Amino acid sequence: MTWEILNIIGTIAFAASGALVALEEEFDFLGVIVLGLATAFGGGIIRNLLIGVPVDSIWEQDVLIMIAIGTILLIFLFPASWINYYWEKWGSFFDAIGLSAFAIQGALFAEQMGHPFIAAMVAAAMTGTGGGIIRDMLARRKPTVLQKEVYAVWAMMAGLLIGLGYPQKLPALMLLFVTIVFLRMLSLRYGWKLSYRKIH
Template identity: 60%
Template sequence: MTWDVLSIIGTIAFAVSGAFIAMEEEYDILGVYILGIVTAFGGGAIRNLLIGVPVSALWEQGLFFQIALLSITATFLFPNSILKQWKRWGNFSDAIGLAAFAIQGALYATSMGHPLSAVIVAAVLTGSGGGIVRDLLARRKPTVLKDEIYALWAILAGLIVGLQIASSPVELYVLFGLLVACRMLSYMYKWKLPIRSIRQPNM
């Protein structure tokens, strides 16, 4: 049950996030659907390739594809007053997708008996893979590669699930809420990871 709930939450959140960005970039309706679907399922597809799950498993998620299509359609039909609040809605939606899919990816790898390192990789790829593909298709610098804190929260999810610190449904939902809150706080207060630039100053 927890698995299904997290999958549904992540699918809706990332489908909406992809659709928002597509409309911000003024893509046509086909582009909106493509970017929404890629964002919702891209991370899971990349994860499956790396942990040995057949790619064909992606096409067995008929219900989730329907949920994603409905979410994208609803987003496309949102009134302009809501769409103008994209920055607020979009980052919150992205935080929900990141948290839900990071936990789901970690649970998936754990259920297959993979070591902790693979669980963390699965969490990161599932949580941020779709966003990376989305940003690349929208010709943006991927959020996960910026100096703001993003993938770190997916790594935290992988560690907590992989070490079985959180395993019951209640614990996983608490972890989900914690990750969403951390991501939003890191965005609102502009928490950043250390960077080092080797650019030469302009003379």
């Protein structure tokens, strides 16, 4: 049940995020679908490659693929005024939800396969941010995770906690989920940044 809830939340959030970016960049109908699906499933595919899960296991997620396509179609059919209004206000929140849900799901995947906590951190980071990286690259944007902004750190924190034995009961995982979303939004609100150097 926990796994399914996190999968559904993350899939809807990232499919919507990808579709909205595609609309913002004026992609056509097919482009909106491709970008939405790439955002929703790209991180999971990267994670599977890293921790030894067959890549073709994605085709076992037919229900999630249909949920993602349904979400993308709804976004595509929304009036432009709604999209402009809600994306400006809620786009970052959708992204934070996807980041948190997929980071936790990825860490659980690695932990239940018996991998060490480092693998749980990497799986969390890749599942939580991989789709966003693919989305931004296809949309010719600088990937958020590779900039100064605090983003992947929250996914890695979730992976570290789960890798070190964080309780895997639904209430505890939901608390972690809400905490990661809150921290991500807090870092956006106050402009928290990782240290960086300028060489010019």
